Amino acid sequence: xxxxxxxxxxxxxxxxxxxxxxxxxxxxxxxxxxxxxxxxxxxxxxxxxxxxxxxxxxxxxxxxxxxxxxxxxxxxxxxxxxxxxxxxxxxxxxxxxxxxxxxxxxxxxxxxxxxxxxxxxxxxxxxxxxxxxxxxxxxxxxxxxxxxxxxxxxxxxxxxxxxxxxxxxxxxxxxxxxxxxxxxxxxxxxxxxxxxxxxxxxxxxxxxxxxxxxxxxxxxxxxxxxxxxxxxxxxxxxxxxxxxxxxxxxxxxxxxxxxxxxxxxxxxxxxxxxxxxxxxxxxxxxxxxxxxxxxxxxxxxxxxxxxxxxxxxxxxxxxxxxxxxxxxxxxxxxxxxxxxxxxxxxxxxxxxxxxxxxxxxxxxxxxxxxxxxxxxxxxxxxxxxxxxxxxxxxxxxxxxxxxxxxxxxxxxxxxxxxxxxxxxxxxxxxxxxxxxxxxxxxxxxxxxxxxxxxxxxxxxxxxxxxxxxxxxxxxxxxxxxxxxxxxxxxxxxxxxxxxxxxxxxxxxxxxxx
Numbered sequence: 001x002x003x004x005x006x007x008x009x010x011x012x013x014x015x016x017x018x019x020x021x022x023x024x025x026x027x028x029x030x031x032x033x034x035x036x037x038x039x040x041x042x043x044x045x046x047x048x049x050x051x052x053x054x055x056x057x058x059x060x061x062x063x064x065x066x067x068x069x070x071x072x073x074x075x076x077x078x079x080x081x082x083x084x085x086x087x088x089x090x091x092x093x094x095x096x097x098x099x100x101x102x103x104x105x106x107x108x109x110x111x112x113x114x115x116x117x118x119x120x121x122x123x124x125x126x127x128x129x130x131x132x133x134x135x136x137x138x139x140x141x142x143x144x145x146x147x148x149x150x151x152x153x154x155x156x157x158x159x160x161x162x163x164x165x166x167x168x169x170x171x172x173x174x175x176x177x178x179x180x181x182x183x184x185x186x187x188x189x190x191x192x193x194x195x196x197x198x199x200x201x202x203x204x205x206x207x208x209x210x211x212x213x214x215x216x217x218x219x220x221x222x223x224x225x226x227x228x229x230x231x232x233x234x235x236x237x238x239x240x241x242x243x244x245x246x247x248x249x250x251x252x253x254x255x256x257x258x259x260x261x262x263x264x265x266x267x268x269x270x271x272x273x274x275x276x277x278x279x280x281x282x283x284x285x286x287x288x289x290x291x292x293x294x295x296x297x298x299x300x301x302x303x304x305x306x307x308x309x310x311x312x313x314x315x316x317x318x319x320x321x322x323x324x325x326x327x328x329x330x331x332x333x334x335x336x337x338x339x340x341x342x343x344x345x346x347x348x349x350x351x352x353x354x355x356x357x358x359x360x361x362x363x364x365x366x367x368x369x370x371x372x373x374x375x376x377x378x379x380x381x382x383x384x385x386x387x388x389x390x391x392x393x394x395x396x397x398x399x400x401x402x403x404x405x406x407x408x409x410x411x412x413x414x415x416x417x418x419x420x421x422x423x424x425x426x427x428x429x430x431x432x433x434x435x436x437x438x439x440x441x442x443x444x445x446x447x448x449x450x451x452x453x454x455x456x457x458x459x460x461x462x463x464x465x466x467x468x469x470x471x472x473x474x475x476x477x478x479x480x481x482x483x484x485x486x487x488x489x490x491x492x493x494x495x496x497x498x499x500x501x502x503x504x505x506x507x508x509x510x511x512x513x
Contacts, residue, residue, distance in 0.1 A: 003039040004252040008260040009048040009231045012072040013057045016079040018308040025323050027259050028085045032458035036481045042252045044238045046091030047073045050214040051227035065213045079310040091238040101237040102230050103218040114161045114278045123150035158207040165274040166201045183286040184269050186333040193269050232272045254282035262289040291335035320460035328408035344512045354415045356509035359467050363505035375439035376498035387448040390414045391455050414452050447494030454481040472500035
């Protein structure tokens with residue numbers, strides 16, 4: 001089973017921040033989950049390196065465009081390495097493999113009569129790097145995203161016949177039973193796209209005549225390929241798309257999911273599928289956009305100084321906690337707000353009080369009552385089965401729906417269930433009256449906890465493995481998780497074997513005051 005997931009190809013006019021991190025961590029969690037489920041996963045991220053804003057940013061920094069993008073692209077690679085992102089490939093739009101491929105796609109569309117040349121006068125938003133219609137401006141005549149008035153520009157460009165694809169796109173988006181259905185999530189975003197599609201489509205410019213920093217149009221080197229078309233083609237470049245006749249696209253295509261923020265949903269759900277259909281290729285199966293979020297109620301801004309970097313998150317919470325908190329604090333889909341106080345509270349509640357506390361109290365009881373060994377006893381699976389039900393039903397349902405924050409809630413409910421069971425059983429009292437019952441309880445707690453770690457792994461791959469080892473569980477956690485998800489009955493007696501020695505647990509999540 002193949003599974004292909006992508007983040008956006010991030011534009012390099014700024015350094016990576018929590019917005020980029022949010023999308024990339026979410027994609028990484030899904031990629032890791034699918035691997036556990038037995039999928040052959042290709043996970044792509046990368047950087048979009050052409051366009052007018054790059055030229056301007058490079059000039060501002062006293063560098064050539066190539067020097068600037070080389071430096072900035074490295075910052076994204078470093079950020080994803082820091083956050084333990086498991087991407088299969090990192091594509092750059094300045095890569096030679098991509099330059100050739102973007103030119104091949106444009107040439108193919110031109111040869112099919114889908115690209116033509118005309119003089120065009122229209123409003124152009126420099127921030128969006130796109131032409132914008134008056135009906136799409138706010139009441140002040142400004143771009144909704146950048147709050148600036150677009151400039152009237154006139155030049156001779158090459159245009160793609162997007163208008164020809166209106167009915168095809170509507171049919172594929174609206175008909176869930178269509179063999180080439182394009183699913184757009186969440187539903188409110190799909191409705192927005194459908195509403196806009198029904199108003200009609202205009203042909204779009206796919207070249208610029210006044211910009212050298214871009215990929216030359218193969219049939220007219222006085223033009224460069226429009227930056228957004230260039231970037232979208234990255235998704236097929238990365239999986240080795242061969243343009244040659246009779247050479248089929250690799251088995252990973254079409255993409256199972258393109259993941260992005262809502263501001264670029266139109267490009268991915270309308271323009272990109274139309275280009276693919278025009279080129280005779282399959283459109284992506286699903287396009288999923290999440291909302292925007294503010295920091296303490298304000299838009300992220302270097303001027304305000306409220307931009308949160310991946311390094312700041314890791315310095316404050318550690319790698320795994322930063323990953324977990326970033327995607328679990330706000331719902332995946334609608335707009336939300338992130339604050340340091342909210343991150344601190346979530347850290348204390350979910351990680352210090354729940355996950356960390358359970359690790360510590362189980363370890364201390366087993367050290368105190370059984371010298372750090374897993375007791376030998378028949379497994380009373382009642383608690384294990386309750387935890388298993390939460391994970392197999394609630395967690396799995398939410399992950400399959402890409403509701404990553406709700407899946408994390410299911411993890412917390414499972415942890416809370418064990419903590420509550422400990423309070424109900426009062427093992428400290430059983431230690432004075434019924435050692436056999438105490439053995440049974442502790443064995444049940446540890447096996448149920450191990451089970452949760454299998455599902456925690458996509459969120460916190462380092463910490464889950466660390467606790468797995470602390471608990472004396474046998475084998476590599478990731479491989480056991482794959483095997484368990486394929487053969488759950490094989491593990492009805494748990495994972496930490498009787499007689500196994502626990503490690504002394506350190507404080508994993510010191511409380512933040």
